[in-house]
Amino acid sequence: MNNECDISYQQRVDYHDKKLNTEERVWLEQHIEAGCILCRDSMVQIAQIVGALHASQLSHAPQSVLNRAYALFRPHMATQSLVQHIASLIFDSRTNQRLSFVRGEQSEAVQRLYETDRHRIDLWEEPQTEQRSYIIGQVAHKEDEETIAPMRVIAYTETGDGIEARLDSGEFHLPALTSGRYDIEVLIGEGEIFLAGIVVGE
Numbered sequence: 037m038n039n040e041c042d043i044s045y046q047q048r049v050d051y052h053d054k055k056l057n058t059e060e061r062v063w064l065e066q067h068i069e070a071g072c073i074l075c076r077d078s079m080v081q082i083a084q085i086v087g088a089l090h091a092s093q094l095s096h097a098p099q100s101v102l103n104r105a106y107a108l109f110r111p112h113m114a115t116q117s118l119v120q121h122i123a124s125l126i127f128d129s130r131t132n133q134r135l136s137f138v139r140g141e142q143s144e145a146v147q148r149l150y151e152t153d154r155h156r157i158d159l160w161e162e163p164q165t166e167q168r169s170y171i172i173g174q175v176a177h178k179e180d181e182e183t184i185a186p187m188r189v190i191a192y193t194e195t196g197d198g199i200e201a202r203l204d205s206g207e208f209h210l211p212a213l214t215s216g217r218y219d220i221e222v223l224i225g226e227g228e229i230f231l232a233g234i235v236v237g238e
């Protein structure tokens with residue numbers, strides 16, 4: 037058996053997801069049976085990652101493994117195992133001055149409230165400089181108001197760049213977002229919450 041392996045990680049994921057055609061599948065199975073340890077170990081790891089994703093036990097895995105898993109399994113998760121919840125803006129302190137309950141003394145702080153069918157997402161925005169704002173977010177179940185600690189939160193710029201939020205005490209923090217429009221993706225155990233078109237700092 038040769039020591040080289042041309043099979044990509046993505047192909048192994050596709051095999052696991054039963055996305056390969058018969059010819060590719062048979063070829064890969066024979067390749068593994070012929071003794072490719074790299075593929076065999078990788079397939080075991082993929083099965084474990086998928087299992088963990090399904091069981092929502094991700095908090096125990098190292099971040100590097102998670103990042104890779106999320107990148108590879110995002111399409112898989114969105115279509116097969118995780119429900120996507122689209123959040124709607126239901127309150128914005130800038131347009132609801134009368135009801136405004138901005139926290140602290142800083143009158144420039146903005147509070148927004150989003151809801152999905154099952155969740156409530158609070159976003160606070162505080163200007164740091166002319167062009168940058170600090171965003172803090174918190175997710176809770178609508179029914180019992182119990183806080184949900186997200187597994188991962190990414191703010192996407194209009195050009196598609198992803199900025200990963202820092203997770204802290206059940207909240208997510210985006211400490212220095214440049215003014216602009218963002219889509220925020222919040223991954224929680226039961227699915228993915230999507231907040232579209234959030235205007236920051238304008």
Ligand SMILES: [Zn+2]
Pocket residue numbers: 040041042043067072073074075076
């Ligand atoms: Zn191989």
